[in-house]
Amino acid sequence: MILILYFVLKKATQMSKYKELDYNKLLFGENYFIYNVINDNNRLLVKIKSRPHICKCPYCGVEASRVSSTYHRILQDTPIHNESTYLDVNVHKYYCLNIDCPHYIFDEVLPFAGAREVRTDALNIFILGVSIFLSNEGASHVLSLLGVNISNKSIQRLYDCLEFKDDPNVEAIGVDDVAIKKGRTYCTAIYDLNDHHLIALLEGRKGTELKKWLKNHKKVRIVARDRDTSYAKVIREVLPNCTQVADRFHLLQDLTDNLSIVLKKKFPKQYS
Numbered sequence: 653m654i655l656i657l658y659f660v661l662k663k664a665t666q667m668s669k670y671k672e673l674d675y676n677k678l679l680f681g682e683n684y685f686i687y688n689v690i691n692d693n694n695r696l697l698v699k700i701k702s703r704p705h706i707c708k709c710p711y712c713g714v715e716a717s718r719v720s721s722t723y724h725r726i727l728q729d730t731p732i733h734n735e736s737t738y739l740d741v742n743v744h745k746y747y748c749l750n751i752d753c754p755h756y757i758f759d760e761v762l763p764f765a766g767a768r769e770v771r772t773d774a775l776n777i778f779i780l781g782v783s784i785f786l787s788n789e790g791a792s793h794v795l796s797l798l799g800v801n802i803s804n805k806s807i808q809r810l811y812d813c814l815e816f817k818d819d820p821n822v823e824a825i826g827v828d829d830v831a832i833k834k835g836r837t838y839c840t841a842i843y844d845l846n847d848h849h850l851i852a853l854l855e856g857r858k859g860t861e862l863k864k865w866l867k868n869h870k871k872v873r874i875v876a877r878d879r880d881t882s883y884a885k886v887i888r889e890v891l892p893n894c895t896q897v898a899d900r901f902h903l904l905q906d907l908t909d910n911l912s913i914v915l916k917k918k919f920p921k922q923y924s
């Protein structure tokens with residue numbers, strides 16, 4: 653009897669200790685919930701809908717709550733355990749009751765995907781992150797192994813949509829060359845050292861375009877750059893008072909190169 657009581661109490665303690673978590677809020681925010689997940693033609697279809705029937709009109713900003721109709725929108729999302737994953741979103745159309753608004757009906761604004769997108773924002777970032785060091789064809793192949801369906805042409809279209817937000821008042825920048833088109837073409841990438849967002853992508857890596865760019869950004873005081881002398885020369889010419897420093901990546905590269913030389917000298921040949 654005591655033994656049974658012990659196991660009942662133990663089971664009750666375990667049940668209260670391990671509570672099932674609700675991932676809805678983590679995945680799509682507190683206003684969207686998953687109501688079904690099905691396997692449909694070798695893809696996961698996650699069915700979601702909005703919790704409140706209220707939405708701000710994207711044209712005038714006034715909140716609307718009168719639903720005109722609903723429809724299903726299919727969006728590809730980041731893969732779950734490398735399985736192709738799609739969202740089936742129950743989207744509302746609302747009446748905008750603001751008489752000054754030029755739009756009588758508008759579509760629900762989804763916080764995780766643009767209006768005409770076929771993929772979620774999270775997946776687009778995932779694709780760009782994977783394809784940044786690969787050719788579009790190679791990236792498309794790698795992504796398909798990870799559970800993402802996208803052609804090399806669609807990857808290119810995604811890159812073409814990227815906007816670089818220039819800041820004419822930027823004071824600290826990073827400059828580095830990047831290879832595109834399988835290393836056959838080079839560009840100069842300029843990014844803000846404070847938050848590392850890309851400001852500009854210039855043609856070539858000889859410094860000609862960088863020179864023109866620096867002439868319009870005279871507030872720059874610090875430049876982190878690679879060891880290439882062409883950038884250093886141009887920066888000195890346009891901004892003679894600017895401090896130039898080697899960026900962390902190239903400092904580490906120098907350190908490992910030199911360590912390798914030292915270790916080769918110190919250790920017997922069979923270990924180097």
Ligand SMILES: [Zn+2]
Pocket residue numbers: 709710711712713714748749750753754755
């Ligand atoms: Zn409106």
